[in-house]
Amino acid sequence: MPLTLSAIRRLPKVDLHSHIDGSLPPSELFRIAKKFHKKILTPEGRELDSVTAVMRYVRGDGYSSMLENVVDRFYPITNLMQTEDVLKEAGSAYVKSQHLEGVQYAEGRFAPQYHTKEGLSMEDVIASMADGLEEGSERYGVKVNLIVAIGRESTSRFGEAVAAAAVNSKKAVALDLGGPEADNPPERFRKAFELALAAGLKSTVHAGEGAGSIEQNLRNIRTAINLLGANRVGHAVHLVRSDSLVQLVKAKSVVVEMNPISNLVLQKIAALNELGLDVLLRKQVMVSVNSDDPALWPRGKLSQVYAAVCRVYGFRTKELGRLVENSISGSFASDHLKADLLEDFSSAFK
Ligand SMILES: [Zn+2]
Numbered sequence: 008m009p010l011t012l013s014a015i016r017r018l019p020k021v022d023l024h025s026h027i028d029g030s031l032p033p034s035e036l037f038r039i040a041k042k043f044h045k046k047i048l049t050p051e052g053r054e055l056d057s058v059t060a061v062m063r064y065v066r067g068d069g070y071s072s073m074l075e076n077v078v079d080r081f082y083p084i085t086n087l088m089q090t091e092d093v094l095k096e097a098g099s100a101y102v103k104s105q106h107l108e109g110v111q112y113a114e115g116r117f118a119p120q121y122h123t124k125e126g127l128s129m130e131d132v133i134a135s136m137a138d139g140l141e142e143g144s145e146r147y148g149v150k151v152n153l154i155v156a157i158g159r160e161s162t163s164r165f166g167e168a169v170a171a172a173a174v175n176s177k178k179a180v181a182l183d184l185g186g187p188e189a190d191n192p193p194e195r196f197r198k199a200f201e202l203a204l205a206a207g208l209k210s211t212v213h214a215g216e217g218a219g220s221i222e223q224n225l226r227n228i229r230t231a232i233n234l235l236g237a238n239r240v241g242h243a244v245h246l247v248r249s250d251s252l253v254q255l256v257k258a259k260s261v262v263v264e265m266n267p268i269s270n271l272v273l274q275k276i277a278a279l280n281e282l283g284l285d286v287l288l289r290k291q292v293m294v295s296v297n298s299d300d301p302a303l304w305p306r307g308k309l310s311q312v313y314a315a316v317c318r319v320y321g322f323r324t325k326e327l328g329r330l331v332e333n334s335i336s337g338s339f340a341s342d343h344l345k346a347d348l349l350e351d352f353s354s355a356f357k
Pocket of ligand 1: 024026185213241299
């Protein structure tokens, strides 16, 4: 029997790569805005007064150019989240959205630097978001951890400040590098990642998604692993094309967070089978499937991503199980929580 969307929705899942701001459905943004008497605005101060207007703004002149202008495109969302109460509400709403997808454990990520316009420090921002995640976790029964991201258009020194805020907050499990990849290669952030790793944080790096050329994408994955000590890499769209890189990923036990629908919508691939998920699984690469920005992509919710992957690759329960198992093993959860998740998962997949 092929796996149906409703069957996939019911199975316990894990999301390792989702941006909190890109996971909040626009209807939730309006609920939050109303509750705290805020408006949803463009960088020019124009009010966006409907779900359609928000989606139209985020999409801009097309998804293909989104990554290059990602900070602006997300502005209506990040600009709303500038106070402790709104950040907390957003954190809780993120957990709710994961709960609705049958996710049992999620690692939500966000970049605190876009939330300090009204005077909060990055530590305050991280603490408020962590509080919201905790509240949501209690309410919806989803286990969560927080990943703090650096927007890579920043200077190296600013990246270190973000890493320090993540460390000092004691609320984050890992440091991430996100934002526009073209012209912002990972090497600029070597010190930031050294600082985070020395303080006991884990690391994940967006690499090989939108660097501009296949060569630069592959180079960024290699740099993320060799220079930044990345425990995981996000996207790694062309990984399957380089056998030496596949060998490096395996040798260093790097977990790959793939985001198939995101790559398709942003036109980083022309078809889902370009990612070579079947080949990577066969080569025993620790590859996982994730949602990235599920509220912003058409048919981009995690269950829909899995359903599309299963359809294109002809995956059945066995392969789906492997992918979810990789997500659990590759997560930054405690060993105890991983064991619990693996147990729940194996009984559900029987
Ligand atoms: Zn991402």
